[in-house]
Amino acid sequence: MARDARTAAILELVDAIPRGRVMTYGDVARTLGIASPRLVGQVMARDGHEVAWHRVVLATGRPADHLVAEQCARLAEEGVPLCGRRVDLAAARWLPGSAARTSGVEGR
């Protein structure tokens, strides 16, 4: 396995996402200083089975085509603002440091 600083950082950040919030692959990658959102997905596919992978969604606010059911169910359970099959990134998008506003739905 990778065990690289990048891989560890990805898993750590994903695992650090609070309940009821989500992050896009691009946001996670940029936050870690990585220029490849694919790495996030790759890491999730290999070692993401032990982290909150379901809190990571596509930039379109929609989970991976393989995880739509799983993602949607888990996110709904955690109180993530879902817009049909999509996540309301406007309220659910979480950035490290901006964790102040716990539940985005009330955020403001």
Add this chain to the structure above:
DNA sequence: AGCCTGACAGATA
């Protein structure tokens, strides 16, 4: 060693 594939994102048309 090199080539291909893979949980994507962003820009352009």
Add this chain to the structure above:
DNA sequence: GTATCTGCCAGGC
């Protein structure tokens, strides 16, 4: 909003 091209990192063959 959809479709296409490119960029990028790591793993498998």
